[in-house]
Amino acid sequence: MAENIENNGCSQRDNAEHEGYVKRQVIQSDMKKEAVCAETFRAILYKDNNRRIRELRQTREHQELMA
Structure with missing residues (x-):
């Protein structure tokens, strides 16, 4: 299976997987x-409700x- 290699030496597939990983993060x-x-926000509302x-x-x- 031939993969296209970009200028940095990484395959396009590796690059796409990395981008997907970064997006998930x-x-x-x-x-x-x-x-x-x-x-x-819930804590603030709870505190305010208790005050009221x-x-x-x-x-x-x-x-x-x-x-």
């Missing part, structure tokens, strides 16, 4: 970044004491 890296961002719940409870308790 980039995609996996992007997916990891997205997962970290999503987890950070605490404020609502305090407001209700205050209203009950004033009634």
Whole structure:
């Protein structure tokens, strides 16, 4: 099986396989970044929701004491 050899001595097939490998690495890296961002966003929302719940409870308790 004859393969075309490029100027750098690598076959076109090897070059294409390498490009595919690099693209997979980039995609996996992007997916990891997205997962970290999503987890950070969930943590922020969770913290904010807990703060809001605490404020609502305090407001209700205050209203009950004033009634």
